[in-house]
Amino acid sequence: xxxxxxxxxxxxxxxxxxxxxxxxxxxxxxxxxxxxxxxxxxxxxxxxxxxxxxxxxxxxxxxxxxxxxxxxxxxxxxxxxxxxxxxxxxxxxxxxxxxxxxxxxxxxxxxxxxxxxxxxxxxxxxxxxxxxxxxxxxxxxxxxxxxxxxxxxxxxxxxxxxxxxxxxxxxxxxxxxxxxxxxxxxxxxxxxxxxxxxxxxxxxxxxxxxxxxxxxxxxxxxxxxxxxxxxxxxxxxxxxxxxxxxxxxxxxxxxxxxxxxxxxxxxxxxxxxxxxxxxxxxxxxxxxxxxxxxxxxxxxxxxxxxxxxxxxxxxxxxxxxxxxxxxxxxxxxxxxxxxxxxxxxxxxxxxxxxxxxxxxxxxxxxxxxxxxxxxxxxxxxxxxxxxxxxxxxxxxxxxxxxxxxxxxxxxxxxxxxxxxxxxxxxxxxxxxxxxxxxxxxxxxxxxxxxxxxxxxxxxxxxxxxxxxxxxxxxxxxxxxxxxxxxxxxxxxxxxxxxxxxxxxxxxxxxxxxxxxxxxxxxxxxxxxxxxxxxxxxxxxxxxxxxxxxxxxxxxxxxxxxxxxxxxxxxxxxxxxxxxxxxxxxxxxxxxxxxxxxxxxxxxxxxxxxxxxxxxxxxxxxxxxxxxxxxxxxxxxxxxxxxxxxxxxxxxxxxxxxxxxxxxxxxxxxxxxxxxxxxxxxxxxxxxxxxxxxxxxxxxxxxxxxxxxxxxxxxxxxxxxxxxxxxxxxxxxxxxxxxxxxxxxxxxxxxxxxxxxxxxxxxxxxxxxxxxxxxxxxxxxxxxxxxxxxxxxxxxxxxxxxxxxxxxxxxxxxxxxxxxxxxxxxxxxxxxxxxxxxxxxxxxxxxxx
Amino acid sequence: xxxxxxxxxxxxxxxxxxxxxxxxxxxxxxxxxxxxxxxxxxxxxxxxxxxxxxxxxxxxxxxxxxxxxxxxxxxxxxxxxxxxxxxxxxxxxxxxxxxxxxxxxxxxxxxxxxxxxxxx
Numbered sequence: 018x019x020x021x022x023x024x025x026x027x028x029x030x031x032x033x034x035x036x037x038x039x040x041x042x043x044x045x046x047x048x049x050x051x052x053x054x055x056x057x058x059x060x061x062x063x064x065x066x067x068x069x070x071x072x073x074x075x076x077x078x079x080x081x082x083x084x085x086x087x088x089x090x091x092x093x094x095x096x097x098x099x100x101x102x103x104x105x106x107x108x109x110x111x112x113x114x115x116x117x118x119x120x121x122x123x124x125x126x127x128x129x130x131x132x133x134x135x136x137x138x139x140x141x142x143x144x145x146x147x148x149x150x151x152x153x154x155x156x157x158x159x160x161x162x163x164x165x166x167x168x169x170x171x172x173x174x175x176x177x178x179x180x181x182x183x184x185x186x187x188x189x190x191x192x193x194x195x196x197x198x199x200x201x202x203x204x205x206x207x208x209x210x211x212x213x214x215x216x217x218x219x220x221x222x223x224x225x226x227x228x229x230x231x232x233x234x235x236x237x238x239x240x241x242x243x244x245x246x247x248x249x250x251x252x253x254x255x256x257x258x259x260x261x262x263x264x265x266x267x268x269x270x271x272x273x274x275x276x277x278x279x280x281x282x283x284x285x286x287x288x289x290x291x292x293x294x295x296x297x298x299x300x301x302x303x304x305x306x307x308x309x310x311x312x313x314x315x316x317x318x319x320x321x322x323x324x325x326x327x328x329x330x331x332x333x334x335x336x337x338x339x340x341x342x343x344x345x346x347x348x349x350x351x352x353x354x355x356x357x358x359x360x361x362x363x364x365x366x367x368x369x370x371x372x373x374x375x376x377x378x379x380x381x382x383x384x385x386x387x388x389x390x391x392x393x394x395x396x397x398x399x400x401x402x403x404x405x406x407x408x409x410x411x412x413x414x415x416x417x418x419x420x421x422x423x424x425x426x427x428x429x430x431x432x433x434x435x436x437x438x439x440x441x442x443x444x445x446x447x448x449x450x451x452x453x454x455x456x457x458x459x460x461x462x463x464x465x466x467x468x469x470x471x472x473x474x475x476x477x478x479x480x481x482x483x484x485x486x487x488x489x490x491x492x493x494x495x496x497x498x499x500x501x502x503x504x505x506x507x508x509x510x511x512x513x514x515x516x517x518x519x520x521x522x523x524x525x526x527x528x529x530x531x532x533x534x535x536x537x538x539x540x541x542x543x544x545x546x547x548x549x550x551x552x553x554x555x556x557x558x559x560x561x562x563x564x565x566x567x568x569x570x571x572x573x574x575x576x577x578x579x580x581x582x583x584x585x586x587x588x589x590x591x592x593x594x595x596x597x598x599x600x601x602x603x604x605x606x607x608x609x610x611x612x613x614x615x616x617x618x619x620x621x622x623x624x625x626x627x628x629x630x631x632x633x634x635x636x637x638x639x640x641x642x643x644x645x646x647x648x649x650x651x652x653x654x655x656x657x658x659x660x661x662x663x664x665x666x667x668x669x670x671x672x673x674x675x676x677x678x679x680x681x682x683x684x685x686x687x688x689x690x691x692x693x694x695x696x697x698x699x700x701x702x703x704x705x706x707x708x709x710x711x712x713x714x715x716x717x718x719x720x721x722x723x724x725x726x727x728x729x730x731x732x733x734x735x736x737x738x739x740x741x742x743x744x745x746x747x748x749x750x751x752x753x754x755x756x757x758x759x760x761x762x763x764x765x766x767x768x769x770x771x772x773x774x775x776x777x778x779x780x781x782x783x784x785x786x787x788x789x790x791x792x793x794x795x796x797x798x799x800x801x802x803x804x805x806x807x808x809x810x811x812x813x814x815x816x817x818x819x820x821x822x823x824x825x826x827x828x829x830x831x832x833x834x835x836x837x838x839x840x841x842x843x844x845x846x847x848x849x850x851x852x853x854x855x856x857x858x859x860x861x862x863x864x865x
Numbered sequence: 866x867x868x869x870x871x872x873x874x875x876x877x878x879x880x881x882x883x884x885x886x887x888x889x890x891x892x893x894x895x896x897x898x899x900x901x902x903x904x905x906x907x908x909x910x911x912x913x914x915x916x917x918x919x920x921x922x923x924x925x926x927x928x929x930x931x932x933x934x935x936x937x938x939x940x941x942x943x944x945x946x947x948x949x950x951x952x953x954x955x956x957x958x959x960x961x962x963x964x965x966x967x968x969x970x971x972x973x974x975x976x977x978x979x980x981x982x983x984x985x
Contacts, residue, residue, distance in 0.1 A: 505939070537910070539936035540945035540952075565893035569932040569947030572894075577947050581927035827928075829885045829896040829907070837904075837921075837928050852926070 022048040025324060026110050026120040028100040028266070029054070033297030033313035034126035035061035035081050040321035042090040049324075051092040052118055054110070056099040057149060065310055068177045070153045071184040072737050073700055073714055073721045078707075079150070100127075103270045105290055122292055122324055125267070125280060126317075129260035129298040129308070134169070138231030143238055143253040147178045148260075156255065160185035163252030165237055167191075169228060170258040171198040176343045178257045179220050183344070184740070186718060190221045190249060192241070194258075197224060202339060202350035206367060207392040210374040214346045214393060217372075223249065262299045262306050275301025284331040286320040294320045307335055311444045318447070336406060336444075340391075340398045342780070347395035352405045353378050353388035361387055364416045368393075375419035377401065379411060386411055389419075399483040407440050433483070433490040442487060443480045448473040450487055457491040464488065465773040485776050503764065504541040507534045511545055511689065511764045518549050524556070526566050544568045545764050548651055551687035552759045553800075555807040557814050558687075559821050570649035573628055573825065574635075574811055580838055580849040583631060585611065585623040586648035587638050588684060591658045591676030591696075592619025601641035609634055612846045618655030618693065620646060625847050627834055632825050635812040644810040647685060651765070653692045656680035657705065661698030661715070670715035672698035675744070679713075682748065685808045686755065686801075689762040689771075707735045710768040711751060716740065720747045724754055724782070725772035733769040736779050739787060749798060753786045756797040879972060879983035887913070887978050895931035895944065900982050905971055906931035907982060908944060908955055916955035917973035917982045922946045923966040930968070 023046070027034055030053050041051065055061075062079040070079065087094045101113040103123065111117045131146035133139050143159050146152055160166065166182040168175050171193030182189040191198070197208030198215065212222050227244040234240040234250040241249045262279035266272075273281040273289040279301025286294045296316035298308055307313060312335030322330035340349035356363050360381030367374045373393035380387055386404040391397065397419060403409065412418070436442075438451030448471050461467045464485060468474050474481040501510035509517065514533075523529050526546050530538060538546075547566035551558060558564070558571055570576055575583030587602060594602075602621055606613045609630055611623040626634055635645075648654060658676035662668030676696040686692070695706030696713045705728075706712030712723035712735040719741040726735025739750055762771040775781060784790040815821045827835045840847035841854055884898035890909040897920045898905050904920035908931070920928050925948045933944040933953075941961060943952040952961040958970035972983040 506936075537935070537937040537942070539938060539943070540934040540950060543934050543936065562893070565891055566934075568934060569929070572932065577929070577932070579925055579927065579948065581925075581929040581932075581948075824891070827897060828899045828904075829889055831899040833899075835904075835928050837926075 022050040023324075024119055024121045025049055025051045025124065026118055026122075027051065027053045027124045027126060028110065029056070029126035029128055029297075029299070030061045030094070031126060031128045031297065032061055032064055032081060032310055033128070033317050034124075036314045037124060037126060037296060037317035037321055038086075038090065038092060040318050041324065042092075044321055044325040046325050051090075053087075053092060053094045054098045054100050054112060054118075055094065055096050057151070058097050059150065060094065060096070062150065064148075067147075067150075067153065068181045068184070069737070070150065071157070071181045072740055073716070073723075074737075075700070075702075076150050078734060100266060103266055103293075105270055105293070108292060120292070122294065124320055124324075125288070125293065125295040125299055126297045127263040127266065127299040129262050129306075131256060132259045132261050133256045134228065134258055136228050136231060138239075139254075139256065141231055141239065144231070145253065145255045147174060147181070147255050147257050153181070156181070156253070157185065159253045160187055163187055163238070165190070165251045166253045166255065167241065167249060167251040169254060169256045171195070171222065171224065172201065172257070172259065173199060173339070173341065173343075174260075175257040176215065178255050179215075180344045182253075182255070183218070183220060187253075188221075189219070190223060190251065191215070192226045192228065192243075192249065193222070193224045194227055195224065198222065199348065199350075202354060203348065203390050203392060204355055204376065206365070207348075207374045207376065207390045210367070210369075210372050210392045211343075211346065211348060214372050215344060218344050218346075220344070260298065260308055262301065264299055264301075267295070275306065276304040277301070277306070279304075279306040282316075282332075284333070285323050285328070286316050286332060287323070294323065296320045302332055302334070305334070307337070309335070309337060309339065311335060311447075314445070315447065336402075338402055338405070340395050347391065347393060349389070349391040349395040349398045351389040351398070351402050352386075354390045356388065358387050364419065366416075366419045368421075377415060377419055379415055383415070384411055385409075386415070386418075391419075399480060403436055403440060403483070407437055409435055433486040434494075436487070442483055443471075443473040443475075445480075446472040446475060453484060453487050454491045457488055458495065462488070462492060462497065463774055464776070465770055468773065481778055482776055501763070503545060504539055506530065506536045506538050506542050509533065511549075512761050514545065515549050515552075515760055518546070519553050524550060524554055525562055527562065538566075540568070541764070544571070544651075547571070548687045548689065552804070555685075555687075555804050557809060558811060559815060559818075564821075564824075573631060574645060574649055574815060575626065575631055576649045578624060578849070581835065582625050582627055582838055582849075584648065585626050585631070585634055585638070586616070586620060586646040587643035588646040588680070589620040589643075590680035590684075591656055591673050593673055593677060594620075598641065598643070601638070601643070605634055605637050605641075608637075610840075610847060612848060616655075617657075619657050620655060622648070625840060625849075627827065627838060629826050629834060632816045632822050636816050639810070639813055639816070644684070645812040647811075651688055651690050653680070653683045653686045653688070653694070656694035656696060657709070658696045659698050659701075659703035661696075665698060667701060668698035668715070669717060670698055670720070672696040672704065672713075672715060675713065675720070676704075679748075679751070682805055683751075683755065685811070686759075686804055688755070688759050690765050690767045692755070692768070708732065709735060711735075711754070713747065719743050722747060722750055725768040727767055727769035731769070733773075736772075738779065738783060750786060752801040753794050753797045754782075756801050757782075757786060757793075760797075881972075881974075881981045881983045883979050883981050885980050887915075887975060887980055890980070893935060895933070895935065897928065897931040898982060900971070900984055903984060904928045905982055905984070906944070907973060907980060908935055910935060910942060910955070913975055915973040915975050915980055916942065917971040918944075918953060918955060918958045919968035919971075921968070922948055922951075923960070923968060924949050924951060924963070 060082040099113045100110050102111045109117050109119050131148050145156050166187040167190045168179045169192050171191045179191050198211050229244050230242045232240050237250040238252045264280045267280040275281050280295040282295050282300045297313035319330045319332050338351040356378045363378045365376045376390045378388040389401045436450050440450045456471050461470050474484045502508050543566040606623050611625050614622045616622050656676040656679050658672045661672030693709045694711045695704040695709040697704040697706045698715045708726045708728040714721045721740045723735035724738045727733045839850040841850045882900045895906050895908040906920040908916045920930050933947045935944045942955045958968040960966040971985045
């Protein structure tokens, strides 16, 4: 960098700090020399989802920094480097290890620290705060030697933290000073319902308790003594009683601070020294600090624009509405939740059986929505938030906004049309309705495509239903109907075809065409129908007419290669194979001159088999105890496993045993696309299960199930759908998941894209598959059981059926092999000859 | 399989070769026949429609077109190459996606349950 470059130093690499860097990079300020001081030993991670660390996520999973980010951007990162002092006159920052860096612009994103109430004994061992991954690691270690844990603080973070303790398997208590939980966001009645729901989950709640001292306990490590004279004994304590801005650098250097702390900033995120900016939780705007990520991100955007020379970008405050799921309980709070606006009135609905509470606060004239509280069910959050933020006119009977819809009568919807173009639909990534509509107009006509190009719905996913509404309304407005018709022969989507086949008990393509289609069919609808027939009825895929529907791979039960030869992949469940098995595979490969390679799915691929060789090859493999590996099918491929507790000194459970069991259960299942599993015996995750459609990781108390992961072209981490399952529960949930995918996915749609386009996302999947919201779970289980019960090794059936076997020939009128298939040798094995090698080889053959 | 029989069968100067029985081809599929040293894909559409085109897929050079799925795209009766899914018209050999990859179409007919092919 030249000396004329603008030197930018960022202090703090948390979520907001990193957002600032991303924005800065996008703006591509020429000749900017950017240095980042990060106090923690690791780069920015997702603190919003910190509690998932206890549900199996690793520090790497939570990282927000794309690999190579700093190198690509040309930014300098100093990890473990805390800014200790600023010299405003010299414009330098000095780190605690004595390095002094000059700056032209200094950006403070120091965040906040957890507030620990001044309680005698709070510094004892096994007392923690909940902020960093190091805190969590310490909690985890203490949790392993504790029976009972207490969280001090019943706010949003406190309840998150209680979930973490519960995930650690501790008897969990929440101690709150106020008379109710989440006192900031919900009212008394909402707090009551929230409390009973949380208690039903096994967390004990103690409100109006003021801890005065922590001493030695009798039955546990500590005794917490309360002001009312009662006490509670516990092995560990986590303080989560709020956060305070980290403004000490400002105070030391005489920068202005807010009335209640925080580094004072103007609308452009500038502090009282124009060379210094502050963003995120450490900043105080009009004496207000913001403990949510969205306003922090907004400040990051504004600060970056400032530095890029955009003097217009201004912060205008932030909406503090929140929606979250605490231990499975929906809680949402919008605007004036407590009804503090003069003259306002409220509507309340409470259902003590289902434990649902909803309240809306409307203006004195009844025309505008001011605020809302939702507990137990927050489906209306998106609609209500938009109404409140955009000042939309309320319907004549606003109570129907929160009353349950009766007799199929539709709720007065918001209608995406009602929203102005400026309405912010995705608050995490600041995407407006206008931007979404523009992207739809440019051809992003699926949720997946919209996420990719606008980032709407890509962070927390809460706005995806609303994004879908906006997208559909815009499509309708543009007169674009997105037909999901499979092809010209069937005016139906794959999902619709599936239902027609299952409900109509259709078993042949001829029948299907006659009843629902036209023409002769094609290479799209034929394999799709064949796959649905297999999922529903599971007849032998080469039986009669079914054979004519199969893609070459399924017709010859092998994967076609570029030269027209096929690969042979025997199943090796869980990647386990005996020496005898390996020898048998090796002998077959040697005898038929096949190229052999180990696959990523923990088995052996044999390449270069000509069609007429396939039956004989498989006869020998079957005699050696092998089965078809379905490598050729849109079907279950492999269940990869690590060696697990049987051998591994870290293993928690028998991952290989489970992998074999699962592979044998689901082998042969035909699906919209291929399906891969992984089973890891502990959180080290050596089987890379979170990159699979179905990933399973052993825990101390059972198995965690992850779904919809993918490696390959567009990697996607699988998401935890259920934790600590026993084996029966695990299998039941996988049965349901797979059958639901088979039933509803599009043709050639992997589980990851299916999930990305699923309205309602993971919550919807959980509702359908765990809470049985559609009432289909037992049906899904039965359908899977049918597939399991009717499994057959396709190769075994093929070689024993003379009608099928005779199809494996190169020429119908000549017994010879295809002379055009030519191999050359490379590294001791065969490979297909390249074009330039062919004539020589062919001539050589002729001469021979 | 007996060696291929060849016989003149029409007034045109076509050399017809009997390649198999109709029953040897599963309806809605194809087979590959060796006709005068040339690889020919012979398809059976419905009960008795017979069509023949070259079996070599021009894009890959592999002898595979008989192993593709057949059907129709609009007016075209087609086979989709099993390798790259290009569609070939069974009557003309035209490649619908990449015309320069078109193949030769041959004559095919049915006589007394026997399938005959003549190179065009």
